[in-house]
Each structure stands twice: as structure tokens, then as C-alpha cells.
Amino acid sequence: VSGAKKAKTDKDDNNTNGLATCRMLLAELEAHQDAWPFLTPVNHKAVPGYRKVIKKPMDFSTIREKLTNNQYLNLETFIVDVNLVFENCERFNEDDSEIGRAGHRMRSFFDKRWTELLK
Numbered sequence: 001v002s003g004a005k006k007a008k009t010d011k012d013d014n015n016t017n018g019l020a021t022c023r024m025l026l027a028e029l030e031a032h033q034d035a036w037p038f039l040t041p042v043n044h045k046a047v048p049g050y051r052k053v054i055k056k057p058m059d060f061s062t063i064r065e066k067l068t069n070n071q072y073l074n075l076e077t078f079i080v081d082v083n084l085v086f087e088n089c090e091r092f093n094e095d096d097s098e099i100g101r102a103g104h105r106m107r108s109f110f111d112k113r114w115t116e117l118l119k
């Protein structure tokens with residue numbers, strides 16, 4: 001019947017909610033040589049001012065945890081968290097610093113990859 005709704009299963013291989021794409025993108029971010037500042041949560045005890053300045057900390061291991069716990073509805077909600085990593089980095093670090101430059105390189109890598117994958 002034309003109106004019959006297709007039952008959604010996790011075997012839904014047309015990747016409708018983009019979670020396979022999220023897994024692929026996160027694996028590439030984690031493997032990138034410039035990922036080191038972003039792999040784990042910033043240690044706010046070791047980084048003065050971080051907790052006060054950055055209201056919504058985010059890092060790749062937290063994103064991995066959320067993905068594993070099925071907390072991302074779709075690619076869009078995943079991209080919001082990845083962009084939060086880079087926004088926090090730009091807010092807290094000088095552009096002309098090791099971590100600032102790593103953040104810019106990671107952001108341009110990510111932008112290029114997800115736009116390629118979505119085409």
C-alpha cells in the first residue's frame with residue numbers, strides 16, 4: 001500500500017539518520033595527527049580559567065560516548081557537538097598558538113570531510 005510506513009530498523013541500510021556517517025567522521029577526527037588537544041576533556045584543574053570561560057566543554061571522547069549511548073538523533077546533532085569543540089578552542093586559545101592552530105586545522109578538515117560525504 002502506498003501509504004504504508006516503512007518500519008524503521010537499525011538495519012535500515014539507506015543510512016537515513018546518518019549515524020554510519022557520524023561513526024566514520026568521528027573515527028577520522030580521532031585519528032587525525034592534530035587531534036591531540038581534543039581527544040579528552042580539558043583538565044580544568046590544570047588549565048586556569050577554563051571552567052569559568054567555557055560554558056559547554058566538549059571533546060572527541062565525550063562525543064564517542066554519546067554516539068555509543070545513542071544520544072545523537074542524526075548527523076545534524078552530531079555536527080553541533082563537533083563544532084562546539086572547535087568554537088571552544090577558538091574562544092580559549094590564541095589563533096597563533098599550538099592548540100589554536102590545531103583547532104583551525106581540525107575544523108577545516110572536518111568541514112571538508114562532512115561536505116564531501118554529504119554530496
Ligand SMILES: Cn1cc(C(=O)NCCN)ccc1=O
Pocket residue numbers: 036037038042043047088089092093099
Ligand atoms: C582544547 N584545549 C586543550 C588543552 C589541553 O591542555 N589539552 C591537553 C593536551 N594533552 C588546553 C586548552 C584547550 O582549549
